[in-house]
Amino acid sequence: MAEAHKLEILRGLIKFKSNTSKIWGVLILLTIITLVEVVLGIYKPEALKAKLLGMKALNWIFIILTIVKAYYITWDFMHMRDETASLRRMVVWTAVFLICYLVFILLQEGGYIQRIYESGFIKRDF
Amino acid sequence: MDTTAVSTDTEGKTWGGGNKPLGASYGKLMMWFFIVSDALTFSGFLVAYGFSRFKFIDSWPIADEVFTHVPFFHGNYPMIYVAFMTFVLIMSSVTMVLAVDAGHHMKKNKVIWYMFLTIIGGAIFVGSQAWEWATFIKGDYSAVQTNGGNIIQFGEYVDVDGEQKFKRVAVADFTIASASERIRHESENGIWYSDEKALPEFTVDDVVKGLQANSNIVARTQIINAEGEKTVMSRAESIDMIKNNGKQVVSGANLVINEYGTNLFADFFFFITGFHGFHVFSGVVINIIIFFNVILGTYERRGSYEMVEKVGLYWHFVDLVWVFVFTFFYLV
Numbered sequence: 460m461a462e463a464h465k466l467e468i469l470r471g472l473i474k475f476k477s478n479t480s481k482i483w484g485v486l487i488l489l490t491i492i493t494l495v496e497v498v499l500g501i502y503k504p505e506a507l508k509a510k511l512l513g514m515k516a517l518n519w520i521f522i523i524l525t526i527v528k529a530y531y532i533t534w535d536f537m538h539m540r541d542e543t544a545s546l547r548r549m550v551v552w553t554a555v556f557l558i559c560y561l562v563f564i565l566l567q568e569g570g571y572i573q574r575i576y577e578s579g580f581i582k583r584d585f
Numbered sequence: 586m587d588t589t590a591v592s593t594d595t596e597g598k599t600w601g602g603g604n605k606p607l608g609a610s611y612g613k614l615m616m617w618f619f620i621v622s623d624a625l626t627f628s629g630f631l632v633a634y635g636f637s638r639f640k641f642i643d644s645w646p647i648a649d650e651v652f653t654h655v656p657f658f659h660g661n662y663p664m665i666y667v668a669f670m671t672f673v674l675i676m677s678s679v680t681m682v683l684a685v686d687a688g689h690h691m692k693k694n695k696v697i698w699y700m701f702l703t704i705i706g707g708a709i710f711v712g713s714q715a716w717e718w719a720t721f722i723k724g725d726y727s728a729v730q731t732n733g734g735n736i737i738q739f740g741e742y743v744d745v746d747g748e749q750k751f752k753r754v755a756v757a758d759f760t761i762a763s764a765s766e767r768i769r770h771e772s773e774n775g776i777w778y779s780d781e782k783a784l785p786e787f788t789v790d791d792v793v794k795g796l797q798a799n800s801n802i803v804a805r806t807q808i809i810n811a812e813g814e815k816t817v818m819s820r821a822e823s824i825d826m827i828k829n830n831g832k833q834v835v836s837g838a839n840l841v842i843n844e845y846g847t848n849l850f851a852d853f854f855f856f857i858t859g860f861h862g863f864h865v866f867s868g869v870v871i872n873i874i875i876f877f878n879v880i881l882g883t884y885e886r887r888g889s890y891e892m893v894e895k896v897g898l899y900w901h902f903v904d905l906v907w908v909f910v911f912t913f914f915y916l917v
Contacts, residue, residue: 478686487678490672497668500649500916518917525912536682536901538894550617554624561632569639572907573888577643581770583831585733 466538469530492524521554610891618896620632623864627906631913632683632862634853644807646733646846647815648915650753654720667915671907674865677706678904680757681872685897688890691709693879696893700876703900707869714862721854724837727756728844729792731830741801756834759802760787760795763793789831796824807846852916861910864903871896878896 466475467482477482497519499507507517534540539547576583605612614900638645656666682700728738740753743866765788772780796802804823808816817824835842843851884890 479683482682482686486675493668493671493675495917496912499662500664503649504866504909521912521916525908528908530757532678532901532908534906536678537898538685543608546609546614546617550621551608554621554628557625558628558632558844560626562635565632566635566639569636570642572640573642576640583733584735 463550466539468535480536489531493527496521496524560573593914608735612891612895614896616895620898623902627857627860627909628826630853630857631909634857634913637849637853641701641847641849643809644847645809646807646815646850646873647809651845652717652915653725655715664915666713666717667911670710671911673706673713674710674904674907677703678901680706681897681900685890685894688884688893691880691885691890693885695713696879696884697876700872700879700893703873704869704876707819707872707900709863710864711865714865718855718858722832722837722853723841724844725755726753726844727787727834727836728843729789729827729831730833730835731826732832733846735830736807736835737804737826737831738815738844739796739802739804739823741803751803751814755803756787756792756795756823756836759799760791762787763791763794785834785836787834789827790830792834793828795826796827836878842895844858857910858914861898861903862878863907864906868900868903869894874898 464478464481466478466481468475468481468488473484475484480497499520501545503517507515507520511515513520539550574579597751605611609617637875652667653663655662675857680699680702684696684703687695687699726738730736738750739756739759740754742749744750745754755808765784765807767784769784770781772778796804802823803817803820804826805815805817806837810816815823834914835844837844838851838854839847840852840855842848845851875892879890879893883891
């Protein structure tokens with residue numbers, strides 16, 4: 460079964476000799492990403508507090524890094540890389556589609572309620 | 586997937602999984618179905634958290650000010666402990682995937698060792714989470730809750746490298762409890778079904794007196810200003826706010842009160858990290874069962890360690906969820 464593993468990550472940029480060394484390679488990658496997140500989370504550089512598409516640039520970085528981590532956990536630890544394309548799509552597209560929908564609707568509504576509060580239709584400060 | 590194929594009597598029957606739809610065995614496919622549905626459950630919870638947070642986007646607690654403790658160390662270390670927890674969980678995911686890999690090569694002893702390390706990692710994580718909860722529930726500085734449900738916290742300006750910085754001060758450090766005639770009502774002293782929670786150590790009046798007596802103490806609201814910090818009030822505003830709006834002194838957090846900010850923050854924290862912690866706990870239990878099965882040689886006789894692979898999938902999923910919880914509770 461070891462022969463069946465796909466041993467390339469980062470689109471073939473890094474190719475590992477065995478499945479075990481690939482696992483350690485992915486661990487190093489995930490650790491680096493987590494360290495970057497933690498350092499950014501502690502120091503919060505001023506330059507990254509600028510708004511980008513309605514949210515702080517720093518928050519976008521965190522979310523993108525999280526999705527990158529999720530990708531490597533699913534693809535290499537859960538062996539999604541070695542599954543058939545149809546199984547991969549069945550799992551990933553279903554979740555991604557529904558989650559995008561949920562996130563859009565609920566955050567939109569939350570923001571709407573916040574604007575109602577802000578314009579003083581409901582008194583909170585007493 | 587030759588070496589992972591399970592030879593059971595369902596072989597050849599379509600709905601028994603014999604002909605392996607999508608090239609995965611029945612058990613693995615079902616585990617993926619479960620993971621997708623559980624992922625959607627967690628998404629629902631996290632998005633509900635996002636909804637409430639967007640509702641109070643201008644007054645949400647700042648995580649770096651809430652989770653600042655590390656066991657056995659005093660002082661202010663935001664992020665450090667939770668980063669450690671994240672690393673422990675990723676590490677136990679690695680030992681799990683190494684156990685799966687050893688299983689593919691039918692190396693029983695290696696599977697046993699890696700499973701053992703995975704269980705230890707999971708136990709460390711659950712223990713850390715329990716400690717994190719205990720610290721959060723116990724609280725730090727206490728605060729005053731207003732009639733409108735807002736949280737007012739206290740602090741003073743201190744000189745840090747020639748710059749005036751706001752530093753939190755605990756309510757107990759400037760307030761002296763007055764003698765009170767109010768006694769906690771317990772069920773044995775009256776109607777058996779009626780009692781009340783422990784009374785707060787200080788009354789709002791005590792806090793007002795403490796504020797008036799200590800000219801260095803100011804209060805801050807939860808409103809986040811343009812610099813991304815909580816708005817600090819002047820002395821006069823602070824005293825007025827507590828005097829006119831103060832309802833009770835709150836210490837720590839539970840499902841009803843929360844000294845760190847809006848109640849919803851504590852509610853979602855308990856619910857989502859609790860649900861995740863429960864997943865980790867059940868993962869550890871399942872891992873232990875599989876661990877003993879490996880020792881007993883069940884999978885050696887079966888000729889395949891696919892069961893290790895299936896619990897591995899669940900274990901990695903728990904790690905995957907934590908990656909998102911970590912981002913949305915501690916980073917963003």
